[in-house]
Amino acid sequence: MNDMSNKWIGARTIRPDGADKVTGRATYSADNTMPGMIWGKVLRSPHAHAVIRSIDTSKAEALPGVKAVVTAKDFVDFPIDKSVMLGIQDMRWMARNILAKEKALFHGHPVAAVAAISEEVAAEACKLIEVDYEVLPHVIEIEDAIKPDAPILHDWVRHEGKPSNIAGTMVLKAGDIEKGFAEADIVVERTFTTRPVHQGYIEPHACTVSHAADGRVTIWSSSQGQFMVRAMTSLLTGIPQSNIRAIPAEIGGGFGAKTIVYLEPVAVMLSKKSGRPVKIVMTRDEVQRATGPAPGSLMTVKIGAKKDGTLVAAQGTFYLQAGGLPGSPLRGPVGCSFAAYAIPNVLSTGYDVVSNRSKVAAYRAPGAPHGAFATESVLDEIAEKLGLDPLDMRVRNSAKPGDKAIYGATFGDVTFVETMDAIRKHPHYKAPLDKNPRPGVKRGRGVASGFWYNAGGESSVQVNITEDGNVVVTTGHPDVGGSRASIANVVAELMGIDHSRVNVIIGDTQTIGFSNLTGGSRVTFASAMVATASCEKVVGQLKERAAKIWKIDAEAVKWEDGMALPAGDNAGKFPPLSLKELAAKANEMGGPIGAQVQLNTTGADPGYATHCVDVEVDVDLGIIRVLRYTAAQDVGRALHPSYVEGQIQGGVVQGIGWALSEEYLYDKQGRVDNASFLDYRMPVCSDVPMIEAVVVEIPNSKHPQGVRGVGEAPIVPPLAAIANAVHDALGKRFYALPMSPPKVTARMDEA
Amino acid sequence: MSKMHVTTTINGEPVEFLADVSSTLLDALRGSLGLTGTKEGCGTGDCGACSVTVDGRLMCSCLMLAVEAEGKSIGTIEGMAQGDHLHPLQQKFLEMAALQCGICTPGVLISARALLEKNPDPTEEEVRFGLAGNLCRCTGYDKIVRAVLETAADMRESAR
Numbered sequence A: 001m002n003d004m005s006n007k008w009i010g011a012r013t014i015r016p017d018g019a020d021k022v023t024g025r026a027t028y029s030a031d032n033t034m035p036g037m038i039w040g041k042v043l044r045s046p047h048a049h050a051v052i053r054s055i056d057t058s059k060a061e062a063l064p065g066v067k068a069v070v071t072a073k074d075f076v077d078f079p080i081d082k083s084v085m086l087g088i089q090d091m092r093w094m095a096r097n098i099l100a101k102e103k104a105l106f107h108g109h110p111v112a113a114v115a116a117i118s119e120e121v122a123a124e125a126c127k128l129i130e131v132d133y134e135v136l137p138h139v140i141e142i143e144d145a146i147k148p149d150a151p152i153l154h155d156w157v158r159h160e161g162k163p164s165n166i167a168g169t170m171v172l173k174a175g176d177i178e179k180g181f182a183e184a185d186i187v188v189e190r191t192f193t194t195r196p197v198h199q200g201y202i203e204p205h206a207c208t209v210s211h212a213a214d215g216r217v218t219i220w221s222s223s224q225g226q227f228m229v230r231a232m233t234s235l236l237t238g239i240p241q242s243n244i245r246a247i248p249a250e251i252g253g254g255f256g257a258k259t260i261v262y263l264e265p266v267a268v269m270l271s272k273k274s275g276r277p278v279k280i281v282m283t284r285d286e287v288q289r290a291t292g293p294a295p296g297s298l299m300t301v302k303i304g305a306k307k308d309g310t311l312v313a314a315q316g317t318f319y320l321q322a323g324g325l326p327g328s329p330l331r332g333p334v335g336c337s338f339a340a341y342a343i344p345n346v347l348s349t350g351y352d353v354v355s356n357r358s359k360v361a362a363y364r365a366p367g368a369p370h371g372a373f374a375t376e377s378v379l380d381e382i383a384e385k386l387g388l389d390p391l392d393m394r395v396r397n398s399a400k401p402g403d404k405a406i407y408g409a410t411f412g413d414v415t416f417v418e419t420m421d422a423i424r425k426h427p428h429y430k431a432p433l434d435k436n437p438r439p440g441v442k443r444g445r446g447v448a449s450g451f452w453y454n455a456g457g458e459s460s461v462q463v464n465i466t467e468d469g470n471v472v473v474t475t476g477h478p479d480v481g482g483s484r485a486s487i488a489n490v491v492a493e494l495m496g497i498d499h500s501r502v503n504v505i506i507g508d509t510q511t512i513g514f515s516n517l518t519g520g521s522r523v524t525f526a527s528a529m530v531a532t533a534s535c536e537k538v539v540g541q542l543k544e545r546a547a548k549i550w551k552i553d554a555e556a557v558k559w560e561d562g563m564a565l566p567a568g569d570n571a572g573k574f575p576p577l578s579l580k581e582l583a584a585k586a587n588e589m590g591g592p593i594g595a596q597v598q599l600n601t602t603g604a605d606p607g608y609a610t611h612c613v614d615v616e617v618d619v620d621l622g623i624i625r626v627l628r629y630t631a632a633q634d635v636g637r638a639l640h641p642s643y644v645e646g647q648i649q650g651g652v653v654q655g656i657g658w659a660l661s662e663e664y665l666y667d668k669q670g671r672v673d674n675a676s677f678l679d680y681r682m683p684v685c686s687d688v689p690m691i692e693a694v695v696v697e698i699p700n701s702k703h704p705q706g707v708r709g710v711g712e713a714p715i716v717p718p719l720a721a722i723a724n725a726v727h728d729a730l731g732k733r734f735y736a737l738p739m740s741p742p743k744v745t746a747r748m749d750e751a
Numbered sequence B: 001m002s003k004m005h006v007t008t009t010i011n012g013e014p015v016e017f018l019a020d021v022s023s024t025l026l027d028a029l030r031g032s033l034g035l036t037g038t039k040e041g042c043g044t045g046d047c048g049a050c051s052v053t054v055d056g057r058l059m060c061s062c063l064m065l066a067v068e069a070e071g072k073s074i075g076t077i078e079g080m081a082q083g084d085h086l087h088p089l090q091q092k093f094l095e096m097a098a099l100q101c102g103i104c105t106p107g108v109l110i111s112a113r114a115l116l117e118k119n120p121d122p123t124e125e126e127v128r129f130g131l132a133g134n135l136c137r138c139t140g141y142d143k144i145v146r147a148v149l150e151t152a153a154d155m156r157e158s159a160r
């Protein structure tokens, strides 16, 4: 079905949820209310690290207007010695993240929560909760946390037999690293640091929850997975999943960070205790302080190459911040950094480092941008030293189909070279660049590539034919930026009807089958595959109905342009039966028409991206501006090109922020010092140029439409691409991000 | 806390409401008035999700007290379309996919409309600076800027 001459697949249709979103009618998680609703508020730790000796809530409970108070005691206990996993999340850490148990592990760590008749009363009550803390020394940065005398966060964490803040290790190997480096003509080894960055969704976390008298729970919240909300809430509260209906509100951005819960279980217990629906909305300060971010990192990458640019050995050591509880995305840098290259000898090691900061959450291609910053910077340096074009050198080393990936899989399609070719052929790569346009200003160009696994996984879709002969599709995946539009295109195509006759909605946990998270660049891949299977079943039913009416074999009927037709002359001569006609006869011919398909999808091949960027550096002020940006990526097939481009453009600009301006600042007490959008500086409209997305489409042979996945890969190359461009401009390499004005001027002053 | 009575106009219709003296216009809109189309991303004037117009001037409604709406004319996203007839910016945003999650979209649209009312023929740079107060984390701004520029061109064309 990889026929590119489709009518709707690949069309820039108007999204089904569009009109509601441009008129303010779409309901996001903070927009819902319930009758009799009261307000929840979370009390947060004022210390970065402290033992919680006791919590006395009696004064708060006595305050007029307060309806309920909860602490960790009200939730299911997850003892430290017994791991309970939900996907990649360990519920021991989730439980301690939503409400601190033994210890407060970061400034802003939830300690208790109150529900009251107004937000003001709830906030007042929080102040009356008496927490007896034993304040401990804290540690924020990786460099400090791994020192032998560092304050230890968890006495149950051991590394190499000793108490440590290294809570986990991941190692991947291939070949013989010593031998590999011995064969190299050139070896470059560098150490890099990146700062934690927040996912920066504009919609703060919020939920409205009702625990009814009969024990049934309704949760209205935005997340990247209503089934995740249900499962985590069930585990943390002990309420069976059958009694929890998690309704996905429209989601105002997530980028990975809304793949876990913060508020929902807390609101459920407040609602249960108070007997009232409870709404909780985080402030931006709470979001920045206590949710996400992506980890900061300390990384050393060493790569050896032959004179002709052939890579012979690579070693990476990646320390990632986990925050106060274990669980940084080691598989990102450890598995992705070298994956796109056929390097015979590799040793890639990751360390999960706990420190007194908020627990990290997924952010687009979790961990991969870090590793790519280090690896792609070192590759740039090697190419420069060998006098090779940086893309030619990468092309020479691309992994090939059938190669064994360091993370275990065997590569099917490898479309890395195609992304590099797209850049090499692009006018941008060849355009002249005046490197000294004005006194005090330097310009440079850089390239870098990126790799992301992509993913399949569980997905459910219901396709129903309405009585008037139109189509309603229900999927189980929250739509973070155009998946409904993509599925509408697929279904219109397969049913052979006009796009306007297809409506796609997102079901809640009790109305559609299990569907895994919207994340990992998996949703369009998985849901298009499942929608295709549903449509095939529905078309099968329609053909059977037509066959019955015509009294011929179902095999003798074909479906074309939204109509059943006799498959050939031998089938007999009958006037076509349209979808509308068949729908009108549905009940007399065997009942309603529709099919739900639930699958664990497989076959998502990796995504590759190559980016090219021009920057301009104001040498005196240290300001770096991106002048031009071109991002090529193989997406397999763009079901809706506009939203594919949008994902790429958005990912790139997040990468620009990561490279140039975003970072967490902490004060001496271990408190976040810039928990606002004013001081945590994400790119604004005037900071960036147009981002040219070059959408490469080499269909994935394992997917009915050829889809690979889009959302993660675009954020992998920008950090290195920009650093490489800055090096081209200044002749200086930056090994630490962000390359913000104070850091750039300090570096210029060194010279 | 005693409340104050506010008489104002919202999207052309007379409205009266009661507000705490300390509550913001955003709280009033999203709360008792039920106009949740205006979004809250920060509450500190840094994201533009709460953009409204006050007597035609672009404002962050999170930075204005509800009681300051007295006697003013407020414009919110709910009043941007005329019934089923979308404003050209709204229509263009749909056609050009200038939104992904859409949480910034009401604020961006209100800002863009205010920009085009002041400057019907903006350059790309003027659009970028005009919208610099509206954070969008999804789109990288590319399609937003293009949609505003194209709408401006269409509106100039139809005004001729």
Ligand code: FES
Pocket: B039, B040, B041, B042, B043, B044, B045, B046, B047, B048, B049, B050, B051, B060, B061, B062, B063
């Ligand atoms: S909510 Fe008003 S500017 Fe962000």
Ligand code: FES
Pocket: A202, A252, A253, B098, B099, B100, B101, B102, B103, B104, B105, B135, B136, B137, B138, B139
């Ligand atoms: S579309 Fe999501 S923040 Fe702009």
